[in-house]
Amino acid sequence: MKNNIGLLLKKRAEISAEVEAFVEVERQRRYTFAELNERSNRVAQMLLAQGVKAGDRVATLLKNGSEFIETYYAIAKIGAVMVPVNWRLVAAEVAYIFADSGAETLLYDAEFDGVIDEVVRGETTAIKNWLRVNVPELPATPYSLDYEAMVTSSANTEPTIGAFDDDLLFIMYTSGTTGSPKGAMHSHNNMMWAQLTSLTTADMRAGDRFLLPLPMFHVGCLVPVSQLVHRGATGIILRDLDMAAMFRAIEQERVTIFMAVPMILQFMLMTPEREQYSMETVRWIATGAAPVPVAMIEQWQALGVAIYQAYGLTESCGPGTLLLPQDAIDKVGSCGRPQMHTELKVVDEQGKRIAAGSDEVGELCLAGNHIMLGYWNNPEATAEALRDGWLHTGDLCRIDAEGCVTICDRKKDMLISGGENIYPAELENVLAGHGKVQEVAVIGIASEKWGETPLAIVVLMPGEEAEEEELIGHCREHLAGYKVPQCYAFVTTLPRNASGKLLKPQLRQQYNSPAPF
Template structure:
């Protein structure tokens, strides 16, 4: 069955079941499905054909979910776009993906209209009233037809182009069909034992593959209830868990960190939570422990995957957290994982190699990038570009990106190992380790930190703290204090920006 078909099936099987809520707008499954069909027929009336690309440029909302399933039901290919990007960055994605129609929030109308120039975009739909000439309002596109679109769709038809984070350069579009996306969702249903009565709180952006495929789509397939926040606010998130009896929470580590900073976090009733997932960026063990205490549950899952796998990869379940906290985990359902040397052989325990994946959820290709596809997909395996270790029990731990590994005095330094230690210091809220050019050492291990409110620390104190826990060559030689660290929408720190900024500071530019 195709992805839109699951929604239609749920609308027939349990029409009155609560489906979703956003900013006071509520839908049961019959209402949700009717809204999707009205938009689907409206898109067809605009000339959208099966296989054409529709970009969604929105914050989290019911409109996002309706737009996604409407496109899926007519066989269009959805291109979720990070709404934080500039017009030039958006232009690149529109053009590279061959997008022909954009559905956007009203606050981004100027950005998407500017990005449309010299692309194949023919129409822009604005969720409220369109201001700029030639753009269409969402309501004006809706059809009065509420029946299912009469378009044949198979599991092999393309569904999504998910653009990578772009932490090291121009993002690449990972192409997925309906069958692959269904299997991505299926891995979560199995690995996390999700149930039909789940209440999902959507905090992380829906344009990101984790929130979209792992939980939004999986939750709709289950017939679960969805509570959607357009923007993340830690207090409102805690209030929503308490009010709506949320059972399933996924958040990036920075979100957990912010929720823990709420002064009266222990006053909220969070007992409805059955399980918590985290991912998209490393979560320090100390932050995991504090989060378990705050949410009063040890049912935490480390979801360590990447966009090109759906996202998929490895995960650390609650049992693994008891004895292997800080490790990334083992391969989940429908997935194989290895860590290999340059020659493709499995590494020995304790060595460092490249993390590779194989399974039913891996992308078809990088859209219109045959050379990059060939470099990433080799003999059925996805070469991730992540460096990792494996212990005697087979638990894998990601330690760095290949491009972020630091070589100082001939020794390899993996940033994750040092960052874990920094997070143990009570004054540090956020931290990143980067390498900066050094005449003596080649690269100098450098720490960029954000302090907790009202906290202070001397450079020598922090260096001394690290020396007690790390080999000398791993200890940061330079400390930089910033108000915040640059991150992309999935929570990953943009280390290339930090390297550029700190290098300019060192050189007095």
């Protein structure tokens, strides 16, 4: 059987026609798998009528909702290529992705009229079909078509399947924390293996109700959306991230599992709404983008909730490593072992494999059928990232004797102090273990004496106070003396991108004064 992700929805609709597929909390919409498949067919027929063909790129600028999901499956069925765009980007960044991908069709929320108007005025895009979602309460624009009117007037018959296996399914642009975003290309096979890898490593069951608070334009939410259809479980959609809405949805929709970045988990523990709603149905939460401090793990465990900690990339279609709940305390700071259907190795500068149990730091490399095909229209970057069947992640790590990986840092984030390599993520892990520290970022700043020295930018737990010497003393218990940060800045928040990753370039720009030594 050839793989087409859209066919999974058709199959699920045949097997589980009346099972609830997705619930939109804010808009109070509920779709069975049969209804979702019918809507997806209408979208597919509408796109075909607009002249979209197999291989054509279709951009989406959509908030979380049924339109995103039905569009994803419609594009998959007809063999076009989805380009999900981060809706937090400004017009110039959005226009860059439109131009780089060569998309000629766009589906967008009317909420982003201002951004799209600016793109149109810039005349830098090849978009021909502008399909506008959620238009009834807003005046029409001169260039857009009413998505809902066109979908409901289209036939609900299954379209001819236009792509299989290694044909492109979507191009997802990296967050662009260094340089221009690159479009990671993923095929139908890539997504199929990403789903299987996650499903066979974590504990998702038929009947589970999975909360979806993260943006669907990110691989960390798009893969779970696909998994839910594959598994026959139910997705509970949050259009916007709101703590009260999350807790209300968890109780009312009897959520059993979900994924969130550590920052959200911390906010959930802090918000007063936690006392107002029950979380008794929640079995586990998966998280990624940063290690979870011991104190936070213990707080969630006290609530009866297990924590999975994942490491993955857009380029790996999500899966990489996973730290299981039973290892969360003993292996704190680690992101676990390679997931099912994923191979892993750590290599030195010469490309030689570093043995497990060594204290040596090397680059983390991943292999598996879920690894991207390459970067869209960027052969140089592809050749750099994909070598001899391995994805070179650019992340530096150690691997212990039990095969658990601990990320030390990005290659480009490493700093050299007094001739010694220092990996900021290692320092961040240690500082995060201090009971008063909520989150922390470490960057290198210029030092007349050492060349570079680490600066720790710290967010303390609410109501806590700490002196530099207290944190220095904590670090000395866990780090070699040359690694211990001597410089500190205390802040209320750290800048992060949409996927929850620290924006260290922004911090380096803000904290660019040299150390006093």
